[in-house]
Amino acid sequence: MTLCLTTIMDARIEYLMKYRLSQMASFCKTEHCFIRVFRNGKTIHRVQLRQSMFQNEAADRIIEPIIQQVYVTGKRVVICPYSAWKKRITDYMFDRLQYIAVFPLRYRGQWIGAAGIAFLETMPQPTDKELQLLQKNLDFSAALMGDSFRNFFLYRRARKIQKRLKKQLQLSQYKLNCLVQTDETRIWKYNTETDIYNVEEGLFSLHHATMAEQAPAMTFDSYLNTFVHPNDRWKLRQLRKKVLEGKCFDSKKLQYRIVCKDGTVRYVLTQRFLEKEKDRSVINIYGYTKDITNYVCMAKERQQQQRIRQMAYYDSLTKLPNRQYLHRWLNQEMKWVCKEKNSGVIFFIDLDNLKMINDAYGHSCGDAIIVTTAMRLKEVLKKPSFISRVGGDEFVIILRGVYTYSEMHMTARKICDAVCRKQKMSGLHFHMTVSMGIAVYPKDGNTAVDILKNDDNAMCTAKEAGKDQYKFYTREMQDWALERIYLIGCLHEALQKNELFLVYQPQIDIRSAAIISFEALLRWNSHIQGCIPPGKFIPLAEQSGFIHVIGEWVLQRACCFMRQLLDQGWNGRIDINVSPKQLAAVDFVENTCAVIQKAGISFQHIGFEITESFCIAGIIPLEEATDKLNQLTALGIHISMDDFGTGYSSLTLLDELPFHTIKLDKSFIDKIETDSHRENFIGAIIHMIHTLDKKVVAEGVETEKQLEHLQHCGCDYIQGYLFSKPLSMKEVFGLLLTEVDTYKHRYR
Numbered sequence: 168m169t170l171c172l173t174t175i176m177d178a179r180i181e182y183l184m185k186y187r188l189s190q191m192a193s194f195c196k197t198e199h200c201f202i203r204v205f206r207n208g209k210t211i212h213r214v215q216l217r218q219s220m221f222q223n224e225a226a227d228r229i230i231e232p233i234i235q236q237v238y239v240t241g242k243r244v245v246i247c248p249y250s251a252w253k254k255r256i257t258d259y260m261f262d263r264l265q266y267i268a269v270f271p272l273r274y275r276g277q278w279i280g281a282a283g284i285a286f287l288e289t290m291p292q293p294t295d296k297e298l299q300l301l302q303k304n305l306d307f308s309a310a311l312m313g314d315s316f317r318n319f320f321l322y323r324r325a326r327k328i329q330k331r332l333k334k335q336l337q338l339s340q341y342k343l344n345c346l347v348q349t350d351e352t353r354i355w356k357y358n359t360e361t362d363i364y365n366v367e368e369g370l371f372s373l374h375h376a377t378m379a380e381q382a383p384a385m386t387f388d389s390y391l392n393t394f395v396h397p398n399d400r401w402k403l404r405q406l407r408k409k410v411l412e413g414k415c416f417d418s419k420k421l422q423y424r425i426v427c428k429d430g431t432v433r434y435v436l437t438q439r440f441l442e443k444e445k446d447r448s449v450i451n452i453y454g455y456t457k458d459i460t461n462y463v464c465m466a467k468e469r470q471q472q473q474r475i476r477q478m479a480y481y482d483s484l485t486k487l488p489n490r491q492y493l494h495r496w497l498n499q500e501m502k503w504v505c506k507e508k509n510s511g512v513i514f515f516i517d518l519d520n521l522k523m524i525n526d527a528y529g530h531s532c533g534d535a536i537i538v539t540t541a542m543r544l545k546e547v548l549k550k551p552s553f554i555s556r557v558g559g560d561e562f563v564i565i566l567r568g569v570y571t572y573s574e575m576h577m578t579a580r581k582i583c584d585a586v587c588r589k590q591k592m593s594g595l596h597f598h599m600t601v602s603m604g605i606a607v608y609p610k611d612g613n614t615a616v617d618i619l620k621n622d623d624n625a626m627c628t629a630k631e632a633g634k635d636q637y638k639f640y641t642r643e644m645q646d647w648a649l650e651r652i653y654l655i656g657c658l659h660e661a662l663q664k665n666e667l668f669l670v671y672q673p674q675i676d677i678r679s680a681a682i683i684s685f686e687a688l689l690r691w692n693s694h695i696q697g698c699i700p701p702g703k704f705i706p707l708a709e710q711s712g713f714i715h716v717i718g719e720w721v722l723q724r725a726c727c728f729m730r731q732l733l734d735q736g737w738n739g740r741i742d743i744n745v746s747p748k749q750l751a752a753v754d755f756v757e758n759t760c761a762v763i764q765k766a767g768i769s770f771q772h773i774g775f776e777i778t779e780s781f782c783i784a785g786i787i788p789l790e791e792a793t794d795k796l797n798q799l800t801a802l803g804i805h806i807s808m809d810d811f812g813t814g815y816s817s818l819t820l821l822d823e824l825p826f827h828t829i830k831l832d833k834s835f836i837d838k839i840e841t842d843s844h845r846e847n848f849i850g851a852i853i854h855m856i857h858t859l860d861k862k863v864v865a866e867g868v869e870t871e872k873q874l875e876h877l878q879h880c881g882c883d884y885i886q887g888y889l890f891s892k893p894l895s896m897k898e899v900f901g902l903l904l905t906e907v908d909t910y911k912h913r914y915r
Contacts, residue, residue, distance in 0.1 A: 180315050184214045187308040191282065192216060194301060195293060199285035203234065204272070204312065206279075211316075220260065220285065224569060228256050233269045234281045241278065243270045243302060247292070263287045268298065270305050274313025282308075357387065357452040359411060364390045373425070373435070373458055396424035396432060410441070410449050422459070434463040482556040484534055485541035493555040493563055497615035500565070504609050511567045512575055514582060515604040515622040516544075518560040519634040524597065535592050536599060547585040548578075563619070572639075575605055579637045602630040603637035611640045624648045655711045657693060658704055662720060666693055669724050670893035671741070673902070674864055674886045677878055682903070684740040684774060684805075686886065687725045688893050689717070709748055718749045719758065726766035726773065728896055733768060737903050740805055742774035750777065751787035756798050774805030776830065779813070779820075793824060800825040807864070812852075822859055828884070829856050833867025836887075839876045850880040857881070 184202055192200050201215040215221040221230070232254050236244050246252050246267040255261070266286040272279050282305050286292050293301070356365045365384050385393070387407065391400045402423050421437045439454035480492035488496065503509055518540065525533040537560065544554055544562060553565040566578070583601055590597045604625025612618030625640040627648075632638070661667050671685035691699045708714040725741045732739070749755060763773055777796075796806055807828040808821070812835055821829070831849070839845045853863050865877050868887030877885065894902060 180212065180312070180319060181214070183312060183315055184212060187305075187312070188214050188216065190304070190308075191284065191301065194304070195284050195297075197284055197286055197290060199287075200283060201230070202272075202280065202282045204280040204316065206316075206320075220264070221283075223260060225256065225258055225260065229254075229261065229267070230269065230283060233267065233283070237269050237271050237281050238278055241271055241273075243268060243298065245298075263289075265290075266292050268293070270302055272305060272309040272312070274309050274317075279309060279313055279316070354453070354455045356454075359449055359452070362386050366390070373433075373456065394425050396426050399423035410452065413448070422463075433458055433460045435459060485538055485556050487541055487562075488553070488555040490555070490557040493553075493557055493619075494615050496553060496555075497565070497618070500567075501608070501614055501618075504613065509567065510569055510610070511565055511608055512570050512578075513606050513608065513618060513622050514564040514566075514579065514637075515606070515619070515626040516562040516564065516582065516586075517602045517626050517630060518586070519600045519602055519630070521560040521599075528593075528595065532592050532595070536590060536597060539590050540586055540599070543585040543588070544582065547581050563622075570607075575607075575639075579603060579605060583635075583637070600635035601637075602626055602634050604629060604640060605637055606640040621645055651707060654696075654699070654704060655707050655713070657696070658691075658708060658711070658713055658717075661691055661693065662716070664694065667691055667717070667720070668895075669721065669728070670895060671728075671899050672886060672893040673891050674742075674884050675890050677874075677882055677885050682737075682739060683884060684742050685899065686742045686776065687721060687728075687744070689721055689744075690893075705746075709746055712748075714746050714748050715752060718746060719762070722759065722762050723766075726763055726768060728899075729768050729772050730766050731896075732899070732903075733772070735900065735903065738772075740772050740774050742776050742805070742807060744809065745775045745777050747777070747786040747792075750792060750795060756795055759799070759804075760802065770803035771805070774807060774827075775799065776807045776809040778809045779811055789820075796825050800827075818855075821856075821861075826861060828862045828864055830864040830866055830886075831882075833887075836865055836867050836873055836877070840870065840872050846876050846880060849877075853880050853882055 184204070188200060188202050191202075192198055198216050199219045199221065201213065201219065201221040203210055204212040220226055233244050233246065247265065249255055249261070249264045249267060264285060265288045267283065268285075269281050269283040272281055284293075284301075357363070358365075363384050364387050387403075391403060395403060402421060406421060419439055421439070423435065423437070424432050425435055426432055435456050436459045437454050437456045439452055441449050442451040442453065444450050480489060480495070481487065482489045500509075500511070504511075518536070521533055521536065524536065537556070540562070541554070541556065544564065548554070548564065548566070552567075553563075555563045555565075557563050564582070570578070582603065586599055586601050590599065604622045604627070606612065606618055606622035606625060608618045612621050621640045621644070624644040625638045628644050629636050629638040638644075668690055670688050670690055672688060673682045674684045674686065675681070676683050689701060689705070691701075691704050693699055705714070708717050722743060725743050729741045732741075752758075760770075763770055800806055805827050806825055807830055808824075808826045809830050810832045811829050812832045831852070835845075835849055835852075839849060856863050862883040864884040864886055865873075865882050866886050868874055868877065868885050868889045870889060873887075874885065874889060891902065
C-alpha cells in the first residue's frame with residue numbers, strides 16, 4: 168500500500184508539471200519550453216516536450232548558466248539575440264536559436280525552480296506584457312507544484328521516521344528478550360568490603376561445574392584463578408581497582424575468556440551494576456554473565472571474510488580495486504547500460520619502460536613509482552570515477568556519462584601530464600610516460616570482456632606507435648589483432664608445410680661488375696593467404712619468439728646453398744639478416760658456428776646483416792652485442808649494418824662496432840635524381856664511411872641515373888632491381904653461368 172501511495176503521488180506531480188508545460192507551450196506558441204524543479208541545489212524533476220530542443224543533453228550547457236543567473240537575481244532573464252551571447256555554445260543544433268527566456272518559480276517566497284521558453288529565427292517573439300502574464304501564470308503553477316512537492320516530501324519524511332522508530336523498537340525488543348532470556352541463576356554479586364564473590368548455580372553450569380564441586384562464595388582472587396583465562400585476569404583486576412578508587416570507566420560491560428572444567432575456552436560478556444553508599448562509595452557490585460562464544464566466532468568469521476574479500480578484490484600495493492573487482496564492477500555497469508542506455512569512457516593506461524627501472528634499480532623503486540602513479544591518478548580525476556590496477560604497470564580508469572572527443576582528449580592529456588611529472592625516489596629523478604588506449608561503451612563493446620579487450624588493443628597500438636601517446640579504439644585495431652593471432656598460428660605451421668623459402672638478391676661490385684655476394688631474403692607463400700610480405704610476418708615472428716626457430720632454419724638453408732655454390736666454382740658470400748632477438752640469445756655464436764661447420768663451408772662465406780636500430784632497441788645491452796659481433800668477426804664472418812639512415816645513426820657506434828660494410832637504405836637512393844643536394848649529401852656520407860675504413864652498399868638501385876650518381880659518389884657495391892630481382896636457387900645458378908657478362912656490359 169505504501170509503494171502504491173508513493174507511486175500515485177509521483178504520478179500526480181508528473182501529470183501536473185506536464186499539464187502546466189503544455190499550457191505554457193500553447194500560450195507562447197512554441198514547442199521549445201521546459202520546467203525544472205530543484206531541491207538543495209539538485210534537480211529533482213524536469214519536464215520538456217518530446218519535440219523540444221531541450222530534450223538534447225547539450226541544451227543543459229545553455230540553460231544552466233541562465234538558471235544560475237535567475238537564481239541569483241530572482242528575476243527572469245532574457246537572451247536575445249542568442250548569437251551575440253558570450254556563453255553560447257557552438258553546435259549546429261542551435262544555429263537557428265534566436266530567443267531564450269527563463270522565469271523563476273517561487274513557492275512561499277523561496278526559489279524552487281525555473282521555467283523557460285525558446286524561439287527560433289522564424290518564430291514571433293513575445294512582448295513584455297505577454298512575459299508578465301506568463302510570469303503570473305507560472306507563479307500560480309509554482310504554488311500548485313510547491314504544495315504537491317511539499318506533501319510528497321512530508322509523506323516521505325514521515326515514512327523515514329516511521330521506519331527509524333520501527334528499527335529502534337525492534338532493537339529495544341531484542342535487548343529486552345536478551346535480558347529476559349538470561350538465566351537468573353547466572354547472576355553474581357561481589358562485596359567490596361568482604362571481598363566475597365557469590366556465584367549462583369547457573370554461572371557454575373556455564374563453567375561446566377556444580378555447586379557441589381565449588382563453594383558458592385569465594386574470594387575475588389579465587390574466582391579469577393579458578394575460572395578466568397590467565398591472559399584476561401588483568402582486565403578484572405584493573406576494573407576492580409578503578410571501582411574501589413572511585414574512578415570512572417568507559418563501559419558497564421566487559422568481555423573476557425573463561426576456562427571451563429573440561430579445559431575448553433569460552434568468551435563471556437559481563438554486565439555490572441553498582442550499589443553505592445551515601446558517600447558514593449561502592450559497597451556491592453551486581454551483574455550477570457552471558458556466553459557470547461558464538462557471537463565472537465561469527466565476528467571473527469566476518470573479519471576473516473572481510474580480509475579475504477580485501478585480498479581477492481583489491482591490489483595489496485596501491486589499495487585500488489584489482490582486475491577481478493574491475494570485471495565485477497564493469498559487468499554490473501553493462502547491465503545498467505542495457506537498461507537505462509547509459510554510456511561511459513574507459514582509459515587503459517600502461518606505464519612505459521617500468522621494466523627497465525625494475526631491472527636497473529630494483530622492484531622496490533618500481534613499486535614506489537606505481538604507488539605514486541596511483542595517487543596522482545586519484546588526484547587528477549575529481550569527478551566520480553572508477554580506478555583499478557589490473558596488472559604490474561597497467562591501470563584502468565572508467566568515467567560514467569557522455570563525453571565529447573574534445574573532453575576525452577582533455578582528460579587523457581591531464582592523465583599524461585599528471586603521470587609525467589617528475590618523481591623523486593631515493594635521491595633519483597624519474598620522468599615516466601604512459602601509453603593509453605581510449606574506448607567508449609557501449610559503442611566499442613557492450614560486455615566487460617569486449618570493451619577491455621578493445622581498449623587493450625588501442626593501448627598496444629599506442630605503444631607500438633612509439634609510446635608516450637594515446638589512441639582511440641577503432642575497428643581496424645581489432646581486425647589487425649585477430650589477424651595477427653591467426654598469422655602467428657599459421658607461421659608456426661609454415662615450416663612443416665614447406666611454405667617458407669629463400670630468395671637471393673645479388674650485390675654487385677660497382678667497378679668490376681662482379682657479383683660479390685647474395686642477400687638471403689625470407690618469403691612466405693601461404694596455401695591459404697597467398698604471398699604474405701616480410702614486413703608483415705617477420706615482426707610477428709619477433710613478437711611471438713618464433714624468430715629463433717625461423718632464424719636457425721634460414722641459416723641452415725643459406726649455408727647448404729652456399730655449399731652448392733662453392734661446388735659450382737663461385738667463391739663469394741651469402742648475407743643473412745639477423746634479428747636483435749637472435750643476437751641476444753645466449754648460445755647464438757655457438758649455434759652459428761655449429762651450423763656453418765656442419766655445412767662444410769668456411770666462415771668467410773657467410774655474412775650477417777644487422778639493422779642499426781638494434782643499438783637502441785633495448786633488447787640486448789650494447790656491451791654484450793659488441794662482444795658477440797667481435798667473436799663473429801674474429802671467426803671471419805662478414806658483418807654489415809643494414810638500413811643505415813632510417814634510425815638514430817650514431818657515428819660513435821659506427822666507429823666502435825665491428826661492421827665491415829654499411830648498407831645505405833633505399834630511402835636515400837630514391838631522391839638522388841630529383842634532389843640536387845642529395846648527391847652531395849650521399850657523397851659526404853660515403854666519404855665519411857670510407858674514412859672509417861668500411862665499404863658502402865647502396866640498396867634499392869632501380870635506374871641508370873641512380874647508378875651514375877652513385878658511381879660519381881664513389882659507392883662500392885650496388886643492390887637493386889636495376890641489376891636483378893630476388894632470385895630462386897635455380898635462377899641464381901643460371902645467373903652465375905650466363906648473365907655475368909650482361910652486368911659487365913652495363914659499365915662499358
